[in-house]
Amino acid sequence: MRLVFLGPPGAGKGTIAERIHAVLSIPHISTGDLFRKAIHDETYLGKQVKEILDSGHLVPDELTTEMVKERLAEKDAEKGFILDGYPRTLPQADALNKFGHPERVVNFMIPEEIIITRLSGRRVCRKCHATYNIKTSPPGADGICDVCGGELYMREDDAPEKITKRLHVYADLTQPLIEYYRKSGLLMDFDTNRPVDILVPELATILKNDLG
Numbered sequence: 001m002r003l004v005f006l007g008p009p010g011a012g013k014g015t016i017a018e019r020i021h022a023v024l025s026i027p028h029i030s031t032g033d034l035f036r037k038a039i040h041d042e043t044y045l046g047k048q049v050k051e052i053l054d055s056g057h058l059v060p061d062e063l064t065t066e067m068v069k070e071r072l073a074e075k076d077a078e079k080g081f082i083l084d085g086y087p088r089t090l091p092q093a094d095a096l097n098k099f100g101h102p103e104r105v106v107n108f109m110i111p112e113e114i115i116i117t118r119l120s121g122r123r124v125c126r127k128c129h130a131t132y133n134i135k136t137s138p139p140g141a142d143g144i145c146d147v148c149g150g151e152l153y154m155r156e157d158d159a160p161e162k163i164t165k166r167l168h169v170y171a172d173l174t175q176p177l178i179e180y181y182r183k184s185g186l187l188m189d190f191d192t193n194r195p196v197d198i199l200v201p202e203l204a205t206i207l208k209n210d211l212g
């Protein structure tokens with residue numbers, strides 16, 4: 001089963017991928033994880049990625065594609081994969097068609113106000129950087145870290161107006177991709193505004209019936 005997961009930050013894409021890949025017996029391949037691992041292992045591509053990211057630039061399509069292509073050539077991806085964070089652009093989607101044509105592209109959909117509520121609840125400890133969510137995983141005492149007693153604060157990026165901006169940047173970037181996959185008949189809209197415990201088995205069943 002060759003799958004691509006698309007969705008804005010806060011839509012639960014990573015969480016669902018992390019849980020569903022075991023059910024479907026295919027690896028969850030996230031470009032974020034690939035970059036971090038290559039940098040950590042100081043591979044040839046990893047060194048290039050580090051240099052680009054350190055200089056504040058985006059990793060170019062060709063380099064990202066090269067890393068994904070290498071990863072898909074590994075044994076565990078023979079029976080399929082879940083791609084998370086790739087493709088992000090039309091050139092990447094064209095490239096992917098040549099080495100791992102997706103069978104289904106799942107478009108994780110959730111209302112913007114729900115994402116804002118979720119992400120704006122995040123609080124971080126100033127001392128030990130432990131993270132909490134005042135809605136879903138609050139600390140024992142308001143504003144105080146359970147681990148070290150440090151003060152909790154909201155990161156600038158998690159302010160509602162910053163989240164809105166991030167969501168709009170994401171939408172502008174991926175809209176052409178969504179249209180591309182919709183036209184090719186591969187896109188499947190999936191409403192993620194429900195508990196993960198319900199979403200994971202539901203999506204697994206749909207995909208198995210559809211592609212299995």
Ligand SMILES: [Zn+2]
Nearest residue numbers: 125128145148
């Ligand atoms: Zn702390």
